[in-house]
Amino acid sequence: MGHSNSAATAMTDTESMISLRNLRVSYGEREILHGIGFDVMRGETLVILGGSGSGKSTLLRTLVGLERPSSGEIWLKGKNIAAISSGEMDEIRKKIGMSFQGGALFGSMTVGENVALPLREHTKLEESTIEIILRLKLDQVGLSGYENYMPSQLSGGMKKRAAVARALAMDPEILFFDEPSAGLDPIIAAGVDQLILELKQAFHMTIIVVTHELASAFLIADRMVLIDKGNVVAIGTTEAMRSSTHPRVRQFLDRIAEPAVSEELDYLQMLTEEHRHPGR
Amino acid sequence: MQIAARHLDKTTIFDISGDIDLATSPQLRKALLRELRELKMPRVVLNLGAVRYIDSSGVASLVEGLKASRDVGSRLILFGLNKTVREVLQLSKLVRIFEIYENEAQSVAP
Numbered sequence: 001m002g003h004s005n006s007a008a009t010a011m012t013d014t015e016s017m018i019s020l021r022n023l024r025v026s027y028g029e030r031e032i033l034h035g036i037g038f039d040v041m042r043g044e045t046l047v048i049l050g051g052s053g054s055g056k057s058t059l060l061r062t063l064v065g066l067e068r069p070s071s072g073e074i075w076l077k078g079k080n081i082a083a084i085s086s087g088e089m090d091e092i093r094k095k096i097g098m099s100f101q102g103g104a105l106f107g108s109m110t111v112g113e114n115v116a117l118p119l120r121e122h123t124k125l126e127e128s129t130i131e132i133i134l135r136l137k138l139d140q141v142g143l144s145g146y147e148n149y150m151p152s153q154l155s156g157g158m159k160k161r162a163a164v165a166r167a168l169a170m171d172p173e174i175l176f177f178d179e180p181s182a183g184l185d186p187i188i189a190a191g192v193d194q195l196i197l198e199l200k201q202a203f204h205m206t207i208i209v210v211t212h213e214l215a216s217a218f219l220i221a222d223r224m225v226l227i228d229k230g231n232v233v234a235i236g237t238t239e240a241m242r243s244s245t246h247p248r249v250r251q252f253l254d255r256i257a258e259p260a261v262s263e264e265l266d267y268l269q270m271l272t273e274e275h276r277h278p279g280r
Numbered sequence: 281m282q283i284a285a286r287h288l289d290k291t292t293i294f295d296i297s298g299d300i301d302l303a304t305s306p307q308l309r310k311a312l313l314r315e316l317r318e319l320k321m322p323r324v325v326l327n328l329g330a331v332r333y334i335d336s337s338g339v340a341s342l343v344e345g346l347k348a349s350r351d352v353g354s355r356l357i358l359f360g361l362n363k364t365v366r367e368v369l370q371l372s373k374l375v376r377i378f379e380i381y382e383n384e385a386q387s388v389a390p
Contacts, residue, residue, distance in 0.1 A: 123302050125337055129309060132340035136372055170302070171335045202371050 016075075017042040017174060017206045018063065023072035023082070025055075025062050032058045034230040035072065040174075045200050045207040047217040049252065050227035059227060060178055060210045064098050065089045077173075094122055097167030101179040104163060105151040111138070111162045112147030118169045137165040140202075141195060157188035164195060175199065177209040181216050189216060196220050214253060218242075226252060281331075283311055291323040291388055297330035300338030308338065312345035312356070320352050325387045329360030339372050346378060355379060359387045 018040040025033040032055045040046045050056035061067045063074065065081060074082045081092055105114045115134040119125055125133075138144055141161040151159055160180065167175060180196065181189035193216050199205050200220075211217055217224060218238050225235040226249055233248045234241065241249060250256070281304035286293040292315050300308055315321045324345070328334075334342075342358070349356040359381040361369070369375045381387045 119337075123337070125302065125306065125340075126309065128344060129305070129337060129340045132343050133336045136336055136339065139373070140371075169336075171337075 015042045016040065017044075018208075019073070019075040020063075021073040021075070023059075023062065023074060024070045025058055025067055026070045031070070032230050033062070033069075036227075036230075036232055037072075038225055038232060038235050040206060040208060041223075042206055043200075043204045044222040045196070045209065045220050047221035047224045048208065048210045048227060049212065049214075049217055049224055050210075051212060051252065054227045055230040056210050056212075056227045057178065060176060060208070063208065064096060064176055065093060094170050095173045097170065097172035097175045099160070099163050099167045099175070099177045099180060101182050105159060105166070107151050109151075110147060111143065111149050111151065111154070111165075114151070114162060115147070115166045115169055118166065122170065133169065134165075137168050138162075140168060140199075141165045155188070156184050157191050160184065160188075160192050161195060164199075168199075172205075174206045174208065177207070177211075179211055179213075180209060181211065181213045189213070193219050214255075228252075281307065283307065285311070288388055290321070291325060292319075292321045293325045293327060293384070293388070295327045295330070299332055300334040300341070302335060302337050305335070305337040305341045309341040309344055312341065313348055316345060316348040316352055316354055316356070321354060323355045323357065323388075324349065325357045325359065325384070327360050327384060328358055328365055329362070331360075331362070331365055334365050334368050336372075339368060339374065342378070343374070357381060357387045359383055 016039040020037050020039070023033055023036040024031060036059060048056045048059060058067060062069055069082045072082060073080045076092060077095065079088065079092065081089060084092070105111070106117070109117070112134050115137055116130050119130045119133060134147060135144070138147060141164050143158060143161050143165060146154070146158070146162070151162065154162060177196065180192050184192065196207060196209065197220055200207055209217070209220060221238050223235065223237050224241050226233040226241070228248055234244055234246050236244070241253065244250065281296065281298040281300055284295045286295065294311060296308065298304070312324065315324050326342075346356050357379045360383070361380065366375065369378065
């Protein structure tokens, strides 16, 4: 229910919500992202696809400010968040919601307390106001009446919904999902996909989803970006991706196993590379 | 957000402008609860014609006002909702719960 959501009139807008420019991220001396660049448009659902170790989760963590890029720019709400202070980043974070893999609810708190947590931590709202907001949010994710349950009493899909309710608590303009279907059976996973579609339709939210689940990706995405070995391989609409002839896109979408010989040189290099200690 | 109060016979009209959000909704809540709980005004009318945006905390504050009005037997009336504000109330399933009119004349009619 952010400003952007309410103001949007079409499915997607032409205004860029996030712009990445030549983004590089390293862990120690090892560079994970090698100059990523693309735009996320206001009101669209962008799915970041990639295999294990592709760098897609690092990209997500960088977008929400959990990792600092070694170089490059991330423009969000008119600010380059790659170069702002932690105080400014805290302000930006209030306008983004994040649903982590596995839900990440606090097990010792009720569902209601989990949803209310961002409001209690970051606002000076009265408790009575917070109680109403958390019930509104639980209703939006189909969990009306569950505020006094403990997370352990919920199914996997319900936990995921509760985590989404918490991500919605502060009325974010952008919602991030990290592997929303991970660990869920196909029927429950379809329910989470449906929730993402409903949020987009109802609130015209900008949604960024990291996943490797192709069925889910094609269902919820307006556009997709395929990340491989820390680079953008392809970006485009679901139709464009489906009809792409790019070998790496085809390999990923058609689930073709990695040819054993294709990375012989990389493998040889890995085995024989001189060991380097981070920081030396 | 700005709030200005006008008083008619047994009615308080709040002319509200700007954004009702996390930073400003406590001010609206306080004004509403004072009028309804403390002063027990029989009718409180919110002119939302100049409100550009309302977030969940604003919606929750309106709900608190509505609850207070029901508790004391008063009426809380909204009018002048733009498309954005109406949409937010619709999504919160509150459009039919609030008493909503198009204009001030309808809102203050006997």
